[in-house]
Amino acid sequence: xxxxxxxxxxxxxxxxxxxxxxxxxxxxxxxxxxxxxxxxxxxxxxxxxxxxxxxxxxxxxxxxxxxxxxxxxxxxxxxxxxxxxxxxxxxxxxxxxxxxxxxxxxxxxxxxxxxxxxxxxxxxxxxxxxxxxxxxxxxxxxxxxxxxxxxxxxxxxxxxxxxxxxxxxxxxxxxxxxxxxxxxxxxxxxxxxxxxxxxxxxxxxxxxxxxxxxxxxxxxxxxxxxxxxxxxxxxxxxxxxxxxxxxxxxxxxx
Numbered sequence: 001x002x003x004x005x006x007x008x009x010x011x012x013x014x015x016x017x018x019x020x021x022x023x024x025x026x027x028x029x030x031x032x033x034x035x036x037x038x039x040x041x042x043x044x045x046x047x048x049x050x051x052x053x054x055x056x057x058x059x060x061x062x063x064x065x066x067x068x069x070x071x072x073x074x075x076x077x078x079x080x081x082x083x084x085x086x087x088x089x090x091x092x093x094x095x096x097x098x099x100x101x102x103x104x105x106x107x108x109x110x111x112x113x114x115x116x117x118x119x120x121x122x123x124x125x126x127x128x129x130x131x132x133x134x135x136x137x138x139x140x141x142x143x144x145x146x147x148x149x150x151x152x153x154x155x156x157x158x159x160x161x162x163x164x165x166x167x168x169x170x171x172x173x174x175x176x177x178x179x180x181x182x183x184x185x186x187x188x189x190x191x192x193x194x195x196x197x198x199x200x201x202x203x204x205x206x207x208x209x210x211x212x213x214x215x216x217x218x219x220x221x222x223x224x225x226x227x228x229x230x231x232x233x234x235x236x237x238x239x240x241x242x243x244x245x246x247x248x249x250x251x252x253x254x
Contacts, residue, residue: 003067003074007055008048010079012040017108018084019252021047022072022092024114024235025179026137026144026168028054031089034241039249046084048075050091052175061178062129065186068179069098076106085252086197087111089237090210091179097188097218100195109252110197113244114204114234116214117188117221125184129177137171144168147209148235164238192221199225200251202244204232226251 009029019039021032029047039045049056051063051071072095076084085108088096093115100107119125131139145154145165154161199222203215212229219227228247232239 003070004051004057004059005078006048006051006057006071006075008046008075010044010046011036012042012044014044016042016044017252018081019043019045019248020072020076020084020086021045022086022088022095023047023050023053024090024092025183026053026171026176027235028167028170030167031235031237035237035245035248038245042249042253043085046075046079046081048072050095050175050179052172052178058172058175059178061174062181063178065094065098065182066102068095068182069102072099073103073106082106083108085109085111087113087248087252088115089113090115090234091183094183094186094188097192097195100197100199101188101191104194104196107197110195110199111202111248111251112199112215112218113202114207114210114215114236115218116210117192117218118186119183119210119214122184125180129180129184132173132177132180136173137176138169141165141169147207148233149239150206150233153233153239160238164235189217189221192218193223195222198251200247201225201227202236202247203227203229204234204236204239205229206232207234207236209234
């Protein structure tokens, strides 16, 4: 488990509490563009790209969730941040749960968006990784956008949907496939009870990638966790930007 230096961006007051935003599989820091201006008014917002994504290095896969967690801890160390709030969507939420379990002293408040503690079947992730390595991310892009955004949103805002698709397709094949392996082997369900960070779980009512029952299982497993539902598919930060900003801010600023 060798950590790498991941690409990151920072906004907000230097003396404010730190909020880390962690991306989904196949996305970059751009997925948080709708949230950052408002959140950065009162928080020191750090967003970063997972290994194999965006501006971060692309080491050979497969990766483990522990690798992604180590990268995140290395980023906090590099920035001199002892303790931070964490908001992760999908894969970013999985990393957040891993951190809250394995490095609880580093996580203050936790927001888990459109994510899962166990997302099977494993064979699906192995098959998707093999497809992407053979044919590139383009091969799974249309299916991916169909999980990320509702048909109604795609119809109403085709320009945004096109930008989101372009972000997905730009993901390096090895990075995408390597992170598929991390999800393939992940099972955090037995350890959820160890999480002590105050936790907000957000689910998309129309999310086919991590349906609401996945969030319900997380909320039931983490002591004191709160569950909220938004009218979105998987990439709720894009589809319901104002609602997501309000929920995240409300949880970490109280």
